């Protein structure tokens with residue numbers, strides 16, 4: 001009996017990355033049911049299994065070859081790689097592709113009343129963090145001496161209870177810092193989610209990835225693009241084209257029964273602002289539609 005080769009992908013079970021990861025896989029055409037307590041979900045229409053774990057376990061599972069691929073934040077990835085290097089464990093991986101979600105930054109933050117005059121004013125202080133390796137690397141590169149204490153969550157509470165002078169934690173909107181009387185003083189690392197793999201995949205597994213990767217890239221491209229349709233005065237076509245975001249050439253189509261108007265269609269790869277729509281309207285354009293794109297290839 002031959003056993004089928006299946007690609008095993010690790011994703012976060014629940015948290016900041018799980019919804020978008022699940023959506024991405026779904027949009028790539030993977031049929032899976034992860035809405036239950038099943039931690040190893042079978043994809044029914046492709047030779048892929050999804051392993052649902054804590055995000056902090058994902059880099060290690062990929063580096064140890066337990067999973068072939070993983071979707072994880074760059075912050076967790078680099079922190080784990082540095083830690084494993086220090087412990088003499090295998091820390092090799094390849095970043096297959098960056099993904100367009102999970103954007104956040106790792107920052108140093110101090111109580112609002114702290115007199116911050118530059119990095120030197122942090123010398124000798126103690127920071128609470130979930131990311132000691134990234135923090136140590138930053139301190140070393142910038143010639144400051146800092147101490148740290150490890151907290152896996154609720155890091156922002158540390159200064160108020162006397163556990164640390166400041167914190168080094170993830171920030172996106174800044175609301176958590178503000179709610180806890182802290183101010184961001186230095187960004188030390190910018191992060192996004194990434195798809196990672198062990199250094200080399202067996203040829204059968206590489207073949208499955210070769211099908212999956214263009215789909216992932218297609219989903220990302222579609223998410224960032226919009227399909228724009230409008231009616232434009234024929235004599236304003238050049239000005240209208242110049243206002244269109246992105247580098248695609250517009251498709252110009254005749255409109256039944258109208259000699260003065262044409263339909264213009266374009267895929268916009270940049271944000272289409274209200275201001276652009278207003279400028280198009282001012283040129284005499286009408287019926288301006290901006291629509292999401294579900295899939296893209298080529």
Ligand SMILES: Nc1ncnc2c1ncn2[C@@H]1O[C@H](COP(=O)(O)OP(=O)(O)OP(=O)(O)O)[C@@H](O)[C@H]1O
Pocket residue numbers: 012013014015016017053054055056057072073074075076102103104170171172173191192193
């Ligand atoms: N506020 C945020 N905004 C955007 N992305 C974030 C934010 N906080 C975390 N992230 C990203 O999402 C990842 C997962 O964060 P989340 O808080 O869900 O899990 P965790 O508690 O760090 O880890 P685990 O899954 O191991 O319990 C982080 O590593 C980071 O890349």
Ligand SMILES: O=P(O)(O)OC[C@H]1O[C@H](OP(=O)(O)OP(=O)(O)O)[C@H](O)[C@@H]1O
Pocket residue numbers: 016152153154155156169170171172173174175176177
């Ligand atoms: O800048 P903001 O938008 O306020 O986001 C920042 C917060 O988000 C993350 O925590 P999370 O809410 O994921 O809680 P956790 O500690 O349980 O992971 C991070 O550790 C910050 O506390």
Ligand SMILES: [Mg+2]
Pocket residue numbers: 016
């Ligand atoms: Mg978190």
